Amino acid sequence: MSQYRTFTATDAVEYARQFGGLSDPASLVDAQEIGDGNLNLVFKIFDNAGQSRIIVKQALPYVRCVGESWPLTLDRARLEAETLQVHGSFCPQHTVKILHYDTDLAVMVMEDLSDHAIWRGELVKGSYFSQASRQLGEYLAQTLFHTSDFFQHPHAKKADVIRFTNPELCEMTEDLFFNDPYQVHERNAYPPELEEFVATLRDDAELKIAVAGLKHRFLSQAEALLHGDIHSGSIFVTQDSLKAIDAEFGFYGPIGFDVGTALGNLLINYCALPGLLAAREAADGREQRLTDVREVWQAFAGRFLALAAEKTRDQALAYPGYGEAFLQKVLQDTIGFCGTELIRRTVGISQVADIKKIDHQPMREECLRHAISLGKTLILAAPHVQDIDALIARIRQNG
Structure with a gap:
């Protein structure tokens, strides 16, 4: 120092x-x-x-x-x-x-990535990058598989868990994701017009138990070296390239946290588009975000399973069918953490341009309500969603 x-x-x-x-x-x-x-x-x-x-x-x-x-x-x-x-x-x-x-x-x-653009800014403008979702899924699969027990030697993995212990920034995540939005807190930053709606989060015992379970998994499951904050603002894109940056929240945690954070930011854009674009463009953009969500998961899961079949070093984890069973658990974690990302980006201090760029105040409030409602829905539904098609259906049902 x-x-x-x-x-x-x-x-x-x-x-x-x-x-x-x-x-x-x-x-x-x-x-x-x-x-x-x-x-x-x-x-x-x-x-x-x-x-x-x-x-x-x-x-x-x-x-x-x-x-x-x-x-x-x-x-x-x-x-x-x-x-x-x-x-x-x-x-x-x-x-x-x-x-x-x-x-x-x-x-x-x-x-320098000056030839790239920040993905969030492009999503806010309604721009489309046809390869980005699959490239993001590839990044998640490669980084999370190769730093997990499927690939790492147990001694190296345990040493790396210590090396990448990140208590202060993890504490920030623990507060902003799992604590602040579900209590009255000075860091929360939603419009006062939403107070009655946000108060329902604080009063929902089933929701708070589910969030507690997600926080417990975040605290205790050192599955892989996470990026820790992989949202659309920490991703640079061109039409044929994607690069992740800003990994200061990196630590060993549950794989579904990175995947869920990534999907959550795509869904924030999904909720915000009616306030950002004309009606027809917004409808098309929302369909594209759902396609992006599907493609990220499919690219991640497909590559993870291929890597597991080829490279798993642990005899027990290599047993046929275990990779699929593990990814089923990851999907449910992903959906739950996705929900907490939606809520912390709308109720908590870490507001994003997708919402802030909406000029019309009543529309902004409506988009916030949608994102918060969707976040709650996903947190509660997570244990019951069996595949990516069921997740897309739940999102559509929410509005």
């Missing part, structure tokens, strides 16, 4: 010159701070021709939107860099490349 200092743009340029791996480091001359998140400084580094070449990211020792009253560990920079390096070793085509990181300064240098 004694060596830590908060970077300026000048610092970021100099650091990129040292550690960006460029053949012409002196060509780097300028930096622009582009971070719009709550936890970090992010600099885009430009050369003397005005071209963006490198990204420098530094963790801040507090939550940016709250201030120094909410301190955070700087070790998350190491956790992020090492999570992305591990994920990149198994799925390089869909993971941002880490060029360098420094534990003391909590800084990493990574490839």
